[in-house]
Amino acid sequence: MRQSRSATILLLAAAVATAMAVFLPLWWVFASSLRPGNSFVKYTSPLSWRAFIPVGGDFTNYSGLLGGEFTRGLLNSFLVAGLTILFGLAIAVPAAWALASIEFPGRGAVFAFVIVVSMIPFDTIAIPLSSLFQTWHLSDSYPGLILPALANGFAIFVLRQFFLGIPRELIDAGEVDGLGRVATLWRIVLPLSRPALIGAGMMLFLSQWQAYLWPLLIGTSPERQLAPIALANLSTLFSVNLGQILAGSFVLSIIPMVLLLFFQKQYSASLSTTGLKG
């Protein structure tokens, strides 16, 4: 298909305008986070180019933020997300391997169960689950924060699809060499499965990193507060430091962004296996 020069320029202009409109608020957050305290407001009324180019800015907000409650929240968030990846994969990998490689009666039913359960949106059952966690003495604890995220049917699904794609000969070769099914998984299949492990790991990580309702319901004491709660609490303080809130917003956003940048391929491959192509 040929495209005239003027059409290309028109499309380019539209694309640039849309991309800017969507991206600008985020850029403004970053620029404003470099203005100490609430001083960024000076540049929006009236609007000046300095609202977007932080000349003369500094890192006051970041040092203030990292000296406060937020740092503990951040460390807790890393701990909880990291353990979720670790235990989540430790649970999902064997399950996916069983579903992909062993023929046993009831396999179809178990797989259907995994799919149907993973379609229950977690937030709908978060409130009944939190009252169960109270009776199970799990509220306000690290296990309480981590456990619900471990029931991730999509991680199982993504891994199973990947395992199914591994050539049968490789797996049979393992059995000929006298490896059992578990040893085959560990020695032959897992080393080949890096992309799927990264994809499923990203899903587990993002499900924790984006969580707000659950940590709000369960992790009440300050020592176990997660970063999003610490960020939300900043806006309820007596004197609100918006610059610090924007700095915290930037920190919490840049981490998944960098991860997505590095693992974009594996993550979108996983999304598309769980997606329309089935």
Next chain:
Amino acid sequence: MADTAHRSAVALNDAAADRPAARPPVTRAKRRRARRDTALAFTLLAPALVAMVTMRVVPMFSAVWQSVQQLSLSQGRTTFAGLENYRFLLTNSDFHSVLLVTLVFNLVLNPAIVVLSTALALLLSQRIPWVGLWRSLVFVPAAVPGVVVTPIWSTALQPDGLVNAVLRAVGLPAQPFLTSSSQALFSIGIMVTWGALGYWMIFIIAGLKDIPESLYEVAMLDGAGWWRRLFSITLPLLRRPMSFVLIACTVGSFLIFAPVQILTKGGPNGSTNLIMYDIYNNAYQIGDLGVGQAEVVVLMLILAVIVAIQFRLLREDSK
């Protein structure tokens, strides 16, 4: 995100097709091996199944169970209440307004997100210099955690924030946004849309890539113009990804909570009292757990209907 939860209608058919083929004659050794395999399979599956049952299935039933209980503060214990909590909820005018606000919000927001993300996908799949860069810039907000979208936009929408600054710069009057009962829900809609567009755009772009180029070539030979090709080829063939995005997005929007809890507390005048916040409020702020759980059950039923519609649509499509 609730989105991931809805992609698997296809997977279910897959599971049915996956049944083991007719077996060869069974010898005793084979049978022993099969038994060992089954035991191994369930051992490997056990942790996952236990997690899914305790963390997903049990709370669903406990919501139903607790929704027919009543906590008596005077006696300090719970008693069976039958459908009393439901009766209270369904005859309560506050709950009617919660349902109305939630439905209106969803009926406007989700079609808007589908139309906008489709428009973005169409634009950003044209031949444009550095198209990858523009696409990434549109996607980036989707990586911002939902709870972080809230402080970003509450700052941008405040009286001397970014949005009013831009409005004033182009000669329009400043708006109250979150503090006005007629604009607060709309403002929450803007936040959600901004955080969601890039994500859903990716699915529509994937759908666009599945449309065979040859269809367009034939249409061009027939002299069909850009609009004609859009309405006769592109949009009909995007029906499946678009309806998927609509359903997934609707389920997500029914669960919106953080902006309401952090910014508006349902106000001004109940104008942003979406159902998830109302449940939280009933169960944990007012402390009427029974009514809160009845509301959870109502929400689960609404979402089940939506997901059932999705299954139907996808099945009709694959015929």
